[in-house]
Amino acid sequence: MFSDRYEITERIGIGGMAEVYKAQDQALRRVVAVKVMLPQYAADKEFTERFRLEAAAAAQLSSPYIVNIYDWGQDSGTYYIVMEYVRGIDLKSAIQQRGAINQRKVAEIGSQVCQALSVAHGQDIVHRDIKPQNIMVQPDGNVKVMDFGIARAKNSVKARTSNVLGTAHYISPEQAQGKELTGTSDIYSLGCVLYEAATGHLPFDGEEAVNVALKQVQEPPVPPSQVNPNIDADLEGIILKAMEKNPFNRFQTAQEMKRALDDYLRGRAVNLGAGAATTTIMGNNAQTQVMGANDYGYNNFAGGTEVMTPIEGTSKTAVRDFRVDDSAQKKNRSRRIAVGITTAVLLAVIAAIAAWALFFNQDDGLAKVPELSDLTQAQAEAAIEKAGFELGDVEEVYDADTVAGHVCGQDPEAGTEAEKGTKINITLSLGVEKGQIPNLKGLSADEAQDAIEKAGFVAKFGGNENSDDVEQDKVCRQDPEPGTEADAGTTITYWISSGVESVSVPDVRGYPERDAIATLEGAGFVVESQAGDYSEAYDEGTVMSQSPNGGKLEKGETVTIYISQGVDPSTLSKDVPDVSGMSESAAISALNNYGFQNVSSEYRNSTEVPEGNVIGQNVYSATADSQIVIYVSIGPAASTPDDGGNNGNNGNNGDNGGNNGGNGDNGGNSETPNTDDQNTNPNENLSTDPNL
Structure with a gap:
């Protein structure tokens, strides 16, 4: 795991200075490629700087044909670059597996790489290592250019050092000599790539890289058509122009080369401009060495003729020097005349030999198998019969590189010799699977x-x-x-x-029940409504509390609301009905029905209210839990009978007692007769209390 973010899962490649791994970006949850510098280079400041420059250079580039750079960093001394993970196969592996690639596909690849280079060159960035290993062919057939590991801005100091970087089989002559590079160096390298893709063979090869590099400087490539006779002349011309030794004779921009490839793909005439200069080969005694920029270089140009001379002050055999003089021009003119005569003689001999072979072998029954690629079945059958063969088995396979219904394979292969009448098997494309x-x-x-x-x-x-x-x-x-x-x-x-969305719980306290439910359900919650308590703060029927109250919940969770019952009626005063005159039971029942449950009775004498009926009550306004007392009549009070006048007075009810009656302090009913001599007349001492 790098920087607590990039989890390495498997190694997918290794190069000269780094390994490349497939990894999972934990932050963005995507698959990426992580390029990790090899440990032996981590302490080398030049390599770490180059590594950093790679990320900086590539990060500036935006093209569908360039691998995107996402991040750069170092973790515990390990330097890494995070880039787009590209699925597919690199062009080198494709060539190794299939050999020569269909030439239209070669042109398409070249056009897309030119588009990528055009973007880079437009920002003064030279790739410096264009090779098939750095061109990824995706499942949809499009390519992406990757690995700007030695890319340098044209005007940077390091671009002008004498270090020779790149792969020998694809480096330009000026790169092999350590010269300052321009975009035309990448064009030369692309020419080498297209040469290999179209023929299945490298344009220059050798036992050691230094020998290959010297061939890049000295030798012209064998024309692709001599390696693969099926190559169109226009495509061959584009490849050879890109591989001109003199940078000024190549395509001057990647866009110019792209136009030529696009013209070829569209069947238009390909304009390669003025004739390319002839490449002069160095003598056989040239030293096999890759030269630095300070050793020698192109000194000047004159007359288009190239003469190889050492640069003054060096002991090494020079690569090309374009200086010429009159004597050199005369010698070269004589040499060209001699070469022309020799060539004419050789061509005449070759023609004679070919005619002889044709004459004496015309009846041997052998014929060359025709090229059938991209033909329809009917066209292929006609070509087979015209060449003296028969159509054999016809198979169908999915092939994204070939239009459906057209030939994408044949057996025997084109260009081989077979007896006339042999059956030629073809494979037709089903198109994209x-x-x-x-x-x-x-x-x-x-x-x-x-x-x-x-x-x-x-x-x-x-x-x-x-x-x-x-x-x-x-x-x-x-x-x-x-x-x-x-x-x-x-x-x-x-x-x-990311899971269910969490949202804030609305505060619906004080809302009517219906409005509260609508609000909460609108926010994505399930609502459960329950009866609450009495409340003086919240009106009856409104939400007095909720659970939870605030915070965040995932949508779909339950919020419970509690509905107020309003003010507790037991705390409110109200009128108590007048139950006077009712029977005791009827009065108690009436008061209970009015909400007064705490009713008690007291019994009193009354001459006006019949016994058992209510005389009155203690209150006429009270709360529901107040005690209500009703006074129930027990009828008139009973009187005391006369016993011979001795009693004088049987005073009752102390407030109105007679003068001589047995009257206590409160004028109550005395049961003891008063024997005072002064109060012996009972008629004079009768109480005036109406109840007596």
Whole structure:
């Protein structure tokens, strides 16, 4: 794990100064490629600076044909670059597996690489290491140029050092000599790549890299058509112009080379400009060595004739020096005349030999198998019969490089000799393979990547998003939809669930119950409503409390609300009905019905209210839990009978007692007769109390 973010999963390549790994970006949840500097170079400041410059240079470039650079850093002394993970195969591996590639495909690859170089050169960046290993062919057939590991801005100091960087089989002559480079150096390297792709062979090879580099400087390439006779003359002309030894005779810009390739692909006339200068080969005694910029170089140009002379002050055999003088021109003119005569004689001999062979072998029954690539079945059959052969088996395979219904393979191969009448088997293209988009919902990111790749498609991580029905870290959405049919190599984008969205819980206290439910459900919650308590703060029928109150919840969770019953009626005063005159039971029942449950009775004498009926009550306004007392009549009080006048007075009710009655302090009813001599007349001492 680098920087607590990039988790290494497997190694996918190794180069001269770094290894490349497949990794998972934990922050953005996508597959990336991580280029890690080899440990032996980590302490080398020049290499670490080159590593940093690679990231800086490539990060400036934006093109569909250039691998994107995402990040750069170092962790515990290990330097790394994070870049786009490109699925597919590098062009070198493709050539090794298939040999020569279909020439139209070669031109398409060249056009796309030119587009990438045009972007880089437009920012004064020279790649310096264009080779098939650095060109990735994706499943959809498009390419991406990668590895700007030795890229340098043209005006940088390091661009003018004498260090020779790059791969010997593809470096330009000026790069082999350590000269200052321009975009035409990349064009030369691309010419070497296209040469190899079109022929299946390197333009220059040798046992050691230094020998190959010297050939880049000294020797012209063998024309591609002599290696692969099926190459079109226009494509061959483009390749050879790109590989001119003199930078000024090449395409001057990548865009110019792209136009030539596009013209070839569209069947238009290819304009290669003025004739290229002839490359002069150094003598056989040239030293085998890659030269630095301070050793020698192109001194000047004159007359277009190249004469190899040592540069003054050096002991090494010089590469090309374009200085000429009159005597050199005369010698070269004589040499060209002699070469022309010799060539004419050789051509005449070759023609005679060919005519002789044709005459004496015309009936040997052998014929060359025709080139059938890109022909329809009918066209191929006509060509086979015209050449004296018969159509054999016809098979069909998916081939993204060939239009459906056209020939993408044949047996025997084109250009081989076979007896006339031999059956020629052909393979027709079904075009781009179709496949059904897999259902990724509920899969992890790794599972989704594997499912997409196994189905023949290209995976792309779209990002994270909330989902109500898919758990976190699983695929919740994809494009295109599952079950649809698409071409192999189609990009399928998938999104990973961040789980259910968490939202703030609205505060609905004080809302009427219906409004509170609508508000909470609108926010995505399930609502449970329960009866609350009495409340003086919240009106009856409104929300008095909720759980939870505030904070965040995932959508779909439950919020409980409690509905106020209003003010507690037991705390409110209200009128107490007048139950006077009612029977005791009727009065108690009436008061209970009015909400007064705490009713008690007191009994009193009354001459006006019949016994058992209510005389009155203690209150006429009270709270529901107040005690209500009703006074119930027990009828008039009973009187005391006369016993011979001795009693004098049987006073009752002390307030109105007679003068001589037995009257206590309170004038109450005395049961003891008063024997005072002065109060012996009972008629004079009767109490005036009306109840007596």
